[in-house]
Amino acid sequence: MTLGEAGANRPAPTLVSPAMAVEANRARVLQALYDIGPLSRADLARLTGATRATIGAIVLPLLERGLLVERDPAPVAPGGGKPARPLFFSPTSWPIGSVHLRPGRIDAALVSAGGNVLATAQEQFPARTRDAGSVVDAVIRALDAVLPKERDDLVGVGIAVGGMVDTDVGSIVAINLAPGLAGLPLGPLVSDRIGLPVFLDLHPRAQALGDRWFGQGRGVSSFASIYTGEAIGVGMVLDGAIHRGPKGSGGEIGHTIVQAGGQQCRCGRRGCWETIATHRWLRAEAGRLGLPAARTMTTGTLARLAAKGHPGADELFENYAYNLALGIANLQQILAPGLFILHGDVVFGGEAFRSAIERNVRAALPPHPGGEPRIAFSELQDRATLLGGAGLVLSHSLQLAV
Amino acid sequence: MTLGEAGANRPAPTLVSPAMAVEANRARVLQALYDIGPLSRADLARLTGATRATIGAIVLPLLERGLLVERDPAPVAPGGGKPARPLFFSPTSWPIGSVHLRPGRIDAALVSAGGNVLATAQEQFPARTRDAGSVVDAVIRALDAVLPKERDDLVGVGIAVGGMVDTDVGSIVAINLAPGLAGLPLGPLVSDRIGLPVFLDLHPRAQALGDRWFGQGRGVSSFASIYTGEAIGVGMVLDGAIHRGPKGSGGEIGHTIVQAGGQQCRCGRRGCWETIATHRWLRAEAGRLGLPAARTMTTGTLARLAAKGHPGADELFENYAYNLALGIANLQQILAPGLFILHGDVVFGGEAFRSAIERNVRAALPPHPGGEPRIAFSELQDRATLLGGAGLVLSHSLQLAV
DNA sequence: CTAAGAATGTACGAATCTCGACCAAACCTC
DNA sequence: GAGGTTTGGTCGAGATTCGTACATTCTTAG
Numbered sequence: 001m002t003l004g005e006a007g008a009n010r011p012a013p014t015l016v017s018p019a020m021a022v023e024a025n026r027a028r029v030l031q032a033l034y035d036i037g038p039l040s041r042a043d044l045a046r047l048t049g050a051t052r053a054t055i056g057a058i059v060l061p062l063l064e065r066g067l068l069v070e071r072d073p074a075p076v077a078p079g080g081g082k083p084a085r086p087l088f089f090s091p092t093s094w095p096i097g098s099v100h101l102r103p104g105r106i107d108a109a110l111v112s113a114g115g116n117v118l119a120t121a122q123e124q125f126p127a128r129t130r131d132a133g134s135v136v137d138a139v140i141r142a143l144d145a146v147l148p149k150e151r152d153d154l155v156g157v158g159i160a161v162g163g164m165v166d167t168d169v170g171s172i173v174a175i176n177l178a179p180g181l182a183g184l185p186l187g188p189l190v191s192d193r194i195g196l197p198v199f200l201d202l203h204p205r206a207q208a209l210g211d212r213w214f215g216q217g218r219g220v221s222s223f224a225s226i227y228t229g230e231a232i233g234v235g236m237v238l239d240g241a242i243h244r245g246p247k248g249s250g251g252e253i254g255h256t257i258v259q260a261g262g263q264q265c266r267c268g269r270r271g272c273w274e275t276i277a278t279h280r281w282l283r284a285e286a287g288r289l290g291l292p293a294a295r296t297m298t299t300g301t302l303a304r305l306a307a308k309g310h311p312g313a314d315e316l317f318e319n320y321a322y323n324l325a326l327g328i329a330n331l332q333q334i335l336a337p338g339l340f341i342l343h344g345d346v347v348f349g350g351e352a353f354r355s356a357i358e359r360n361v362r363a364a365l366p367p368h369p370g371g372e373p374r375i376a377f378s379e380l381q382d383r384a385t386l387l388g389g390a391g392l393v394l395s396h397s398l399q400l401a402v
Numbered sequence: 403m404t405l406g407e408a409g410a411n412r413p414a415p416t417l418v419s420p421a422m423a424v425e426a427n428r429a430r431v432l433q434a435l436y437d438i439g440p441l442s443r444a445d446l447a448r449l450t451g452a453t454r455a456t457i458g459a460i461v462l463p464l465l466e467r468g469l470l471v472e473r474d475p476a477p478v479a480p481g482g483g484k485p486a487r488p489l490f491f492s493p494t495s496w497p498i499g500s501v502h503l504r505p506g507r508i509d510a511a512l513v514s515a516g517g518n519v520l521a522t523a524q525e526q527f528p529a530r531t532r533d534a535g536s537v538v539d540a541v542i543r544a545l546d547a548v549l550p551k552e553r554d555d556l557v558g559v560g561i562a563v564g565g566m567v568d569t570d571v572g573s574i575v576a577i578n579l580a581p582g583l584a585g586l587p588l589g590p591l592v593s594d595r596i597g598l599p600v601f602l603d604l605h606p607r608a609q610a611l612g613d614r615w616f617g618q619g620r621g622v623s624s625f626a627s628i629y630t631g632e633a634i635g636v637g638m639v640l641d642g643a644i645h646r647g648p649k650g651s652g653g654e655i656g657h658t659i660v661q662a663g664g665q666q667c668r669c670g671r672r673g674c675w676e677t678i679a680t681h682r683w684l685r686a687e688a689g690r691l692g693l694p695a696a697r698t699m700t701t702g703t704l705a706r707l708a709a710k711g712h713p714g715a716d717e718l719f720e721n722y723a724y725n726l727a728l729g730i731a732n733l734q735q736i737l738a739p740g741l742f743i744l745h746g747d748v749v750f751g752g753e754a755f756r757s758a759i760e761r762n763v764r765a766a767l768p769p770h771p772g773g774e775p776r777i778a779f780s781e782l783q784d785r786a787t788l789l790g791g792a793g794l795v796l797s798h799s800l801q802l803a804v
Numbered sequence: 805c806t807a808a809g810a811a812t813g814t815a816c817g818a819a820t821c822t823c824g825a826c827c828a829a830a831c832c833t834c
Numbered sequence: 835g836a837g838g839t840t841t842g843g844t845c846g847a848g849a850t851t852c853g854t855a856c857a858t859t860c861t862t863a864g
Contacts, residue, residue, distance in 0.1 A: 243641065366576075
């Protein structure tokens with residue numbers, strides 16, 4: 001789970017042995033299936049440059065173990081020929097446990113390798129509790145409710161945490177609204193109790209992996225997945241790999257300064273992006289403008305007000321889009337992921353809001369042949385994070401060892 | 403040279419064949435030598451996990467071709483044993499051409515694989531010229547002056563450009579002070595004339611590769627290399643790989659907004675980091691404070707004024723450090739590279755300036771077990787970019803094909 | 805209805821690489 | 835000088851992919 005400490009020596013890369021080659025090749029075949037969808041052996045051979053014979057040898061054990069299944073023959077190309085048998089993940093095989101831990105609430109799911117949610121469960125806990133043990137118990141209960149009794153096939157469990165984490169040891173560093181959980185080594189504790197490997201990571205990063213394996217990030221080499229709402233966070237896939245930073249310390253985009261000397265942030269500094277791109281700003285502005293239900297304002301209700309032509313709503317709608325675009329444009333300037341997948345509250349702003357953000361982002365950037373950045377709203381809805389928990393496990397299991 | 407377009411489908415990874423394995427393994431052995439320094443076969447075997455027999459087979463052709471040489475036997479470990487023969491790059495072999503193109507000025511060098519600058523040359527051209535052909539001629543002249551007549555061993559040529567580039571085709575998109583070069587496909591033109599592969603990239607990115615292969619970035623998994631002075635730019639190495647973004651459109655950190663509604667930037671927007679973290683701001687402030695030689699103020703002269711206790715200098719010194727820290731802290735929040743290697747004007751501010759920046763960066767970040775970010779001044783001095791041009795070629799040549 | 809064409813999936817030998825074991829060389833300690 | 839330790843080289847075994855040839859299954863033409 002380690003990814004190199006700040007300034008620490010890079011671990012010396014291990015050489016490619018034949019044993020590793022077959023593992024890497026298997027991972028690449030599976031990755032192609034994730035990225036593109038069902039593919040025949042001949043398709044895979046063309047894509048990977050290998051011969052059909054090699055692909056056959058690689059997929060045979062996967063079919064025997066039930067990981068992959070042959071689907072119905074595909075329609076034949078004009079001119080005839082033997083119809084191809086597309087391969088894809090069995091709807092139920094290779095189950096992965098997934099947990100989303102938020103202050104006061106635990107969601108768990110069982111997800112198949114192909115991204116089917118096979119079971120879900122919820123648990124509650126008092127957000128301000130100091131009894132971290134009871135939270136661990138609740139996580140275990142939620143997992144027990146979804147994990148099958150037969151745990152031989154289980155790959156592992158992914159846990160997404162809405163707070164700062166240490167991905168090296170799998171512990172929680174700090175959660176804003178649940179201070180009692182600070183320092184809790186949730187990953188090892190859960191791993192001991194259920195006897196499976198556990199991968200714990202930041203919520204927006206898990207969400208990004210949901211997009212990467214099961215959403216609009218499939219087959220895309222670089223993109224950023226942004227969560228908005230009460231807070232703001234980002235997970236980034238760069239050149240096909242999720243980026244964490246040492247011990248998972250990256251992704252805290254909400255506290256990048258976009259307005260030096262601006263509003264006070266709850267982090268103590270001034271002008272963080274969070275001060276102008278989250279509910280707090282939206283609701284304060286809505287109150288200032290005298291909009292109805294300002295204290296519970298969301299992007300969805302604002303969009304409806306603006307559509308109805310409510311005085312001031314249109315202006316706030318545009319300003320909020322501009323504020324969101326500010327941080328996105330900064331990210332594009334630095335890393336140019338090219339695609340931004342937005343999750344959370346903003347999605348309810350609808351196409352009008354999406355295009356307003358995209359327009360503002362593009363207006364803020366100089367032209368480059370690399371192309372204009374695209375803003376997309378997630379199609380995974382509330383499944384994103386739980387699928388992302390599974391993606392966390394997949395990313396580790398399929399991580400190319402070479 | 404392509405690295406995937408924005409939102410474009412990731413190219414399907416090619417499978418690992420035995421033929422590619424040996425190439426990849428050779429690259430890893432060389433990378434270990436770059437990261438760590440001279441190593442014996444036994445050292446390499448321990449580091450890579452391979453057997454000494456395998457390492458022997460890998461390095462033999464490299465020794466025969468003269469790429470590597472056996473150095474004098476190393477001192478023996480206590481307890482005895484046959485003294486190890488450290489291997490390292492021959493001081494002259496594997497020569498790489500390097501070009502640094504700035505408005506009005508061309509620097510060229512011949513660099514050995516081990517980072518020895520074997521020859522240098524300069525050419526001038528009128529910055530505002532519209533005759534792009536004459537600039538290409540000047541580049542060729544500079545290269546002819548440094549490249550050996552025998553071009554069989556030459557690996558390639560790297561070109562670092564102080565402006566926006568398209569790394570896919572190797573062309574210049576725009577240079578601020580040399581608008582006549584916009585759209586010039588310099589890479590292909592030079593490649594045709596000298597008959598070698600040419601890799602063209604953004605100046606700060608080349609500089610980062612200089613750090614990565616020959617400077618403080620050796621063996622470090624992630625870091626950011628920042629250029630400061632008239633403008634500001636960044637090159638990033640994340641998890642061991644340089645990040646470009648589609649067609650090399652990333653790295654424009656100078657035009658990220660850190661002060662929405664702030665000073666007008668030459669890019670047309672307001673509050674770009676460049677407006678408060680480059681010479682322009684420094685000189686304007688120095689003028690406002692009535693400091694001597696304000697119009698030619700640099701960090702070096704400011705540091706000397708502050709050391710002498712000149713009124714106002716100390717305050718400006720601290721404010722400039724704060725302004726620089728602002729953008730660095732943002733980068734650390736998002737990506738957490740952990741190490742920031744600074745180049746250009748700021749280096750002349752000395753240790754006092756370095757520690758002032760580091761202090762300001764750390765003060766702006768919440769604590770995380772990932773560790774505190776470190777700020778370092780480049781030890782490569784003015785060689786950074788030319789070494790980086792060679793690093794550009796190395797990164798492509800040694801890019802792990804698997 | 806039959807035969808040719810085309811594409812998919814499988815079987816077998818050749819080539820190549822790494823691994824493991826063994827051996828000679830060089831140095832230290834006793 | 836003998837024994838131990840470490841380095842570097844040699845050789846056969848095992849594993850994997852590649853190239854080629856072959857069986858299978860569908861379309862299309864006559």
